[in-house]
Amino acid sequence: MLGYVFMQRSLLVGVLLGIVIPLVGVTVVLKRLSMIGDALSHTSLAGVAGGMVAGVNPVAGAVTACLAGALCIEAIRRRFREQSELAVAIVMATGIGLAGVLSGFVPNASSFNSFMFGSILTVSPEETLSIVAISALALLLCALGHRELFLMSFDERHARAAGVPTDVANVAFVVVVALVVAVASRTVGSLIVSSMMVVPVACALQLARSWRQTCVIASLVGVLTTVLGLVVSFYAGLKPGGTIVLMAVALLLLVFLGKKLASLAR
């Protein structure tokens, strides 16, 4: 398997995204914005379709649409502070609508479909470079801003009172989420990226005894299930994006089962 260059590249990309997506997912889930991944991935699909219709690089279209969607979410969230989940629902509805309409004008339907479920096995060297760059940026933000992300995940009022510039930090965070979703939609698929953002975090929340452990366990689960998914899909001839998510769900079920058995044994 590792004799194939495309598999080496897939594994590199898979490991990077397996670390980064759940890492940003920790803050997304704890800020009760789990649907943000869905909203931005649907928005990215609209960008892909728009790019294809306009004849520009669809990944550039996805990045642009995701950034616009993320900034809209933040702007609406500030307008309706008491109902922040409304912002995500509005952007998701707009993204789905635009993707649906624009997909009717896409000249190459099969290429568009590859963005829905991803094609990690066909990632080009240029795309690999962009994924490495955006993963490094996201990791840097999570490392440098871990205290801001921690406090904002707990409670924004507590964070603000502690001195966190919450407005700036929120915008920076959603921009990074948008970039991660945009590049991941090409590889693992727009319809799957939000699952990678949530399921490993759900596993980590069952096991961790601290915020730091939550971040580490979520990323480890992300890497483990991505690598397992790639290996299984390679030998079983399955689609990798879906296999990766099913691996994560299976691991989550195992964790639930293990905890249940442990509590019965006590």
Added chain:
Amino acid sequence: MPDGTAKPVSLRGVSFSYRGTEVLRGLDLELSEGQVCALVGDNGAGKSTIARLVVGELAPASGSVLLFGQNAQRFRNWALVGYVPQLPPEAVSRFPASVFELVDASQYASGRGLRARQRRERSLEALGRVGMDGYGRRLVRELSGGQLQRVRLACALVGDPRLLVLDEPANGLDKESREVFYRLVSQAHAERGMAVLLVTHDLAPLEQLGCQVVEVAGGLAHKSHGAALGVV
């Protein structure tokens, strides 16, 4: 920069409306260094709104809100302020942080420039002051309501602030936990002499704290027993 001689809190002619409903109108209120003031009143009277205006979470429709002499909206020196806002239960129910992590991170402004070891010592000291030493590794979501509020008090006190703002901190606590909480506030005030602004609808702790009481009603602050502030 905050003025070192300015009063911790100064509200002049403050009006505020929430979705078209006037909550405060022309409210004046001042809090000097070391003073303890309790805002009391019915639900919806605007007590919490005043606390949120003081810490710059809300902007007044008219009038001025000064925090240490600086516009509260542009205030940046958060090391001077400890704040315990009301907390939605879901914020804690699945938050996977240890008590120590929460107190440590709460030194965001006050612990700037300190090494991790120094912050750790301050966190341990703050937890000790609220009787929560030994709970550092416990998950925040595993604490009882009373324990959680004591940890949140430690978060507010860890930076040794000159103003402590408490917004309904004893909501949902049983009588014993309430008494413990207010005793800790009273001790912290006696030891450090910071100004305290307490929002409460619970009158029981007021004597315990020996504070000045301002009743908020009809959008205004009215002097009550022992009040040296609450200018109407």
